[in-house]
Amino acid sequence: MEHRPFIIYKSSAGSGKTYTLTMEYLKLALQHPGAFRNILAVTFTNKATQEMKERILKELTRLKTTIRHDEKMDIEIMKALAVDEEGLKLKAAESLTCILHDYGRFSVSTIDSFFQKVVRAFAREVDLNAKFEVEMDQDGVLDRVVDRVVAKVMEDEFLHRWLVDYAIEQIQNGKSWDIRRNIKELGKQIFQEDFKKFATEIKEFLKEEQHIKGLQAFSRERKAQIIHISRQLKEEANRIRIANGLEWTDFKGGSTSFAKRFDKLGERINPIPELTDNQSQFPESEEHWFTKTSKNKDAIIAAFHQGLGHIMAQFEPLLIKWNTLEAISNNIFVFGIFRNLLEELTLLKDEENILLISDANEFLKEITKENDAPFIYEKVGNQYRNYLIDEFQDTSGFQWASFKPLLENSFAQGQTNLLVGDVKQSIYRWRGGEMRLLLEEVERQIGEKSIRNEKLDTNFRSLPNIIAFNNALFKKLPIAFEDAVKQDYLAKDAGIISRAYEDVHQKVSVRKSTLPFQGKVKIEFLEELKEEEEGKFEEMALSRLPGMVMALQDRGYELKDIAFLVRTKKEGESIADTLMAFNTENPDSDYRFDVLSDESMYLHKSATVKALLAGLKYLHSPDETVQFKTMWYYCAVLKDEPVDHSLFALNDVPDHLKERVKSFQEKENALLQLPLMEMLEELIAELGLQQEGIELAYISGFKEAVYDFAMKNRADLAGFLEWWEEQQYKKTVRIPDGHNAMRILTIHKSKGLQFKVVLMPFLKWTIFDTGKGNVVWSPFEDRENQFSAIIPLTLNKKLAKSDFNSTYAEEAVLAHLDSLNMIYVALTRAEEVFWGLVPYKQEVKGLNYLQAHLQLLLSSNMDTMGELSLSEYFDKENKVFELGDWPEHSKVPAKEARAPHLRWAYQNWTNLLEVRKYAVDFSEEGMEQRKKRSFGLLVHEILEKSESLENAKLQMQDLYFEGRLSKEEKTIVEKQLDDLFANPLFASWFHSEGELLSEQGILLPGGKQKRPDKIIIREKEAIVVDFKTGEEYGKYEKQVREYMHLVQELSGKSTKGYLCYLESGKILEILN
Amino acid sequence: MHSFLRNTAAQILEEYPDLQKLVIVLPNRRAGLFFTQHLGSLIDKPSWMPDVKSIEDIFYQHAGQRPADELSLIFELYKVYQTLHPEPETFDRFYFWGEMILKDFNDVDQFMADASKLYHHLSEIKELESDLGFLSDSQLELIRQFWNSFQRQDRNHQEKFLKFWQLLSPLYTSFKASLEVAGMAYSGMLYRKVAESLDQISKTDKHFVFIGFNAFTATEEMLIKHYITAIGAEIFWDIDSYYMEDKNQEAGLFFRAYRNDKVFGPTFPSEIPDQIQNRDAKIHVYATPLKSNQANLVGAILENVIDGEDWKETVVILPDEQMLFPILHTLPGQVDKVNVTMGYPVKNAPVYAFLEALLEMQRYVKTEDGKVLFYHQAVRNLLSSTYLKSVNPGFVQKLLSEVQEHNMIHIPQSKLHSGGKFFELVFQQLHADQLFPYLSTLMEELAGRLDEEPLQRSYLFQCFKQLNRLREIFEKQDKITVDREFFIRLFRQVFREVKLPFEGEPLQGLQIMGVLESRNLDFRRVIICNMNEDSFPPSGGINSMIPFNIRRAFGLPVQEQNDAIYAYTFYRLLHSAEEVHMIYTTASDQGKSGEKSRYIHQMMVEMGINKKEEVIYVPIDLKSHGEITIEKEPEVMKLLDRYVIRPDGSSHTNFSPSALSMYMDCRLKFYLRYLAEIKEKEEVKEEVDASVFGNIAHYSMEFLYEGFQERKKRVWLDKDDFGDLKKNWVYPAIEKAVRKFYHLEEEADTKLSGQMAIVRDVLKKYIVRLLEVDEEAAPFKIISMEQAHHAKFEIFTPLGNIKVGLKGFIDRVDEQNGIVRLIDYKSGGDKKTFPHIESLFDRDDKQRNKAVMQTMYYGLLYQSMHPENTLPLKPALFNFKEIFQENFNPYLLEKSGRSNGIEVYDYRDYQDGYENGLKSLLEELYDSDVPFDQTSDLEKCKYCAYKEICGR
């Protein structure tokens, strides 16, 4: 077989992708012990990175002792390396050691961190600052940018006029004039790859204010024209109507007749009324215009022929024009200030010395384009020969463009590279993921000849019933979706949907096919009760949850086996709330309802956090009574104390709180003087919030948030409170793996994970959701006026009837694919049981809803050959789809999970430690000395360490560098030193004959030390000197005498002792 | 317990009992302290102390000089750079590069590399190859490999690289020369100088002993070897065979090399200790979800320590200093003493935050018409800090509320200065070069004020110290200008590193220290936090301008050496540990991934530990806070009495339509707002929200027509009056309205913020449009504007009939065409239709029309004040959102479903229905059995000021 160095693995869900990736990695890494250094494995998330690393280490650890002959991995590796069992063991052992001890070069990394590493190595070449920080919070950056732009309104004439015009137009259209929000909304685009692709052209276009003004004028004029035309049409229509003696209500439909649309022509906001699909036939013939029995039949026919029909025929083309103009002008104002946004962004990045996470891709693209691969490796300090890229379907265009030169360099040398992914699981298009690359693009670019395609088509994850269900469903669903887009959006090229799902069919693994339990899929359709309020399905679904959870426990499932999948964090939040509430309401239940979620259990939900936050806010601005009351209210809640009028009434405090409120108020001032973290700890202690031992996970999370803030920012209260405003919607409790509780997670987060039981209580969503204000960039050309531009379009239904309809249809196709992939990911997570709830409609209208497709496919006989017949398992009466029986387990008694012992009590660190004091510092004495300019203590400190005058000055220099002395003070000290040394006796203690023991004191048994400032040992005598500052005291003499004794004893020489007062320079000889 | 330092001390004492002649050199000061302590425990009578030193001390002593501080060096470097670079960047852009270059130069010298050869140029490669004879083939290969990577030289980045690279060699030479002249040096330069003149080191009768070293730089190695060979120094190694003998263990990298060395080799003991292998320590690994939970765990581990154990044999190692305070805060009571090697991070101190806030404020000072103005946000943050508040609490309080009330975006200096001397000091507009004196005066001033706060003063002194240092450095640099932004950045940068050391007995109590400080020390129990990659070992990546392979070729340290150093510090901790606890966190944040340390992996695989790691989790429970229901206790009923008309015909207070509306929205909200009287939060708003906008619009209309009446002395407006109004009077009215809204004096200048400027222009459009609407309706007569109207309203309560006070301000009453119009301006998108009168009082109706309920209320008030009135009362709503529509019609419409609806012509037609609705509403309010409870409609909570209380 010819060598094809480029391998593309297309791996469906559960097909052992990690296994394969690990195997491929090992094939390369085991070639020689250091080979791993030249492999870069790229994963999508930090978590995946760690898992991959652990997996590789685990397999190596196993392989070094045990080789299994029934293990594909072992066999393949042996084959690839042409070694036997012992040989493999040896290689595994060597490589493992090598990796563990050169772990820094064990390159399994996320794209982002690899990119950042390279960009850092090239910072100077791409004109970045050294030591830039990577900024993740792009929303925050955008906020600052927009603020800066708006602040410039007074200076920039164009900006001012433009924004005022904008606000006014907003208002005239009955919209909010809060333009800032809109600017931010569209402004987000500047971080998107979609925008960056066109950034150069767009910047060019916007450079001249004339251009954007021209575009605006163009759309204004045209719109005015259309209004004008439509008003004429309206007049004409009414003329014809009156001429025939008719009212619009005489036409078919009576008081709600379609004909009333003529009267709506020319309205300012929607000058062209839209026709329904039915009505689009109307202009062609009069037959729809009257009821058979109408007495006005003749008149209506006459009116039709006199021109009404013709007029109506113009609706459609006019509408298309109008919608096109609307689409252009919709974003024109914000678009017009993109130049300002971009300029400010550049300035801001420079000032704050940051690199936006979204810029890394761009820079890297430049770097790999501008440099040869070897040079890049040299600069980065790592030479990669093999690339393994995981989750390739989520790689963006820029990312691919960055990698491509490196990969090409690698395979030009015949090295193996590997791309792994599954187009069906591409759900990150909104982050730039470009699944076409995996589907076909790479093959096209690299050339078929170098590529070896591999398919992983056995599912090792799920039980047979689950696989069969998915096989059947995903045979049909893509077709149904494709048909829907073709029909509803007139998409011409929707084939990508079925192309992506071509290889969806999976085989059952041998091991699973013979198990007694074959798996279960249960999908219940809930019919909403019409008369109740909206949102009813959600209510119904939520109320079912406790029962479902109990049923699962009866079947022997433990909590950790169960996961809830949701589309949005909000849904997750409601599930968590429901189950936690149920848990509290049923404390004696035999069942457990513990749920965990990194995504939806927000810190700010906890009473403790609320009390703390209110407390902090109150401390920050004490006139906020709301906060004060809020704080005590939650304290009362936490301690189950009564909540009544006395708690809320202004200037009142319930008796049981009096003591605590008083104590709190006394502390207020002291609290404010504490660093943020300590303020928080003290507040927790003061309010006694940790005493109950509840909500500890929330308290921990909140503390952590404060620590993080204090680490990165100026740690003051005001700043924290501001920061928290934004962060509170992001911060959730943190949960380690391995805790026995049900997981709640979004489908996005569930990718790559699997659970025994997957529950989806809200199996419904809108497929092509045009309400989200998503933006696409589209070229626009006006031939008449000879200009073209790339403009931002906000997706909405009206685009379907505009010149942008093909862009719109293309979006529709991709949105359908997104949805399809999303449901594919969701349905393939389960190992044993999938259980979902879907809203049911008597009559399915509109195919833009997932639930509609599910209902149609599961309940009707539209089976595909060779696959399971789904409708056979649909119970029409109960509206339940049920495939497979429950397993034969019985309930395992819920083990009370024992939380490990942790310590929560707090104590202030100042009980244990004191900070160091310095001579002449800001302490009371220090300030005094400062005022008097008396630096005796400093001089003491200097002399104590010095052996000579020069040395003393060196020490002084040090203090000066340390900042403890100013220049001016240095001169004073210097003079003092000189004065002292001017005394020959004093000078004789330094650099004179004999040995000077400075720093070197006397050691007593047991470790105590005695340190006279100077000890000089001369031939015949020894000298002890002690320096003092301040007042003279008799006890000093005693001390010196003590030293003298010791020195005499040690040196065996007669010893003289001196006491020297440094300020006065007075020297006392101490007699023995 | 095995103790390297004690064993060494004993050994030395045996050989050299005359301690006076000993010079002991240890890697750090801490090890010195412990060493002396051990010595003390081994002697039985007083003795001279040996001279204990660090290796730096020796170098600097021989060099007769100490290195200058980094900032001065970078300044110096920049000066030289400017002379060499054709287009040098500004200093602040250069700064970080400078740091890097300096570090490289330091390495070059520390490792005795030949700079001119290291920084040689590609084109010289051939001649160098012959010249680089002193390099081994493999080193040559590395260099070649690097230069070969320049496959094509036309590449832009490679060009850039080369340009800069070429500069470095001359930069190195000139920089050193200029330092010589200035009498300054960086440490590597001094090291090198000493190493190059070892022969000048004079002989001494002192006995030198080097203890516990691991990785030497080239200069260190030369010096120590010199001492060994020429002076007979001794060297003691702190090693274990576990990593010495296994060549894969990076921890033994240096030792293995030293053992093969001619000079060092013989100094190794013939038998290498194997403590680690034999000890069989108990090893625990834990994973915690959060960083801070590590502290809770450490607290728990320490709690379990049996009383009476010597705490100093337990160490807590903190690779991430940030953990220090959480750990200190959760130490159990039995730990009575701790010794901490790290210091207090001054940047956490509020005093520092205050200083930074002062600097930040400078960003937003501006001068307008000769007045200095400060931005409100910055000022308010400062004012609410305790430092200003405590100086003049009354003033601060007053000023803060004034700022609020007048919505002052910018606050004039004069106002701030009236707070007193300290305020004068604080609020100044400064040039970059005034920042130093400003800050130091303030610091001294502050220190004088912090009477009872010794801790704060200590922090402040640290700041002061640093500031002085910076100041001295900056003052020398007269040629380099530094702008404010850079100053602030540098200020932050410098202070981030400043730590205030703790006082204490290093040799007692629980030991808490960073990784490197644990060198040579031995502990029985070792607890290590942050056993995560990127913490221990810390994140890799040597920041250098010198490419990796060149570094390797010239013997400069690369990652490999770093790894070896850290691995050694880790494994050394195992020398005498009997109990090891390693904690890592799984939380991934800020780019760090929560990955467990390689050392854990290594130990698991190589020490055959198979105990599972313990996953620490914190139970997740949530206290449910039930509904809030306030019963109508007597106290509460008393509060409701305030609305009741007293015998004298007045009431203490009245119901406004918005209060009633609020009651319908949510009973509890009404209670909190009107009975508990909890004030809603007010803020200075730069963003002009709908309510502010509405208010200004109201005022504008009032001023506009008031002005008209005054000018023309008539209350009738005719169609021809409007041309003039629209053209000439709209703008002044708006100006006046803005002043009124923000409580600005007539003559105060109204420089508007960006956003306000837009608002004003927008408002103009509105008013003009309103006038157009009025013009069409003209002629009409203005009856009143913004006038309070009252009514007494009778209801039945269990205690009998009572009358309550109603009150409202009607935006405008006019008479047009024999009809009295009751006009309300609304800035929102209120609708004018309502299905029927009952719906106005139906709190469950989500579409309940508040605006209609309110304008109808005006009907009630008007009629009650003017019982004599016989004209129709027509409510009208000028809602801004609709006003631009063609055929705008301000009148109310009773309309349900698809019907065409009936325009409300006269309030009196609806009076009975309306009053009935109102009556039952008020009767419920006075019903003591109906408590104040929370609404079930969460929509109502969205913008409620009390949602924090309700947790909604």
Ligand code: SF4
């Ligand atoms: S938050 Fe909701 S329930 Fe609470 S007072 Fe406000 S409106 Fe009422």
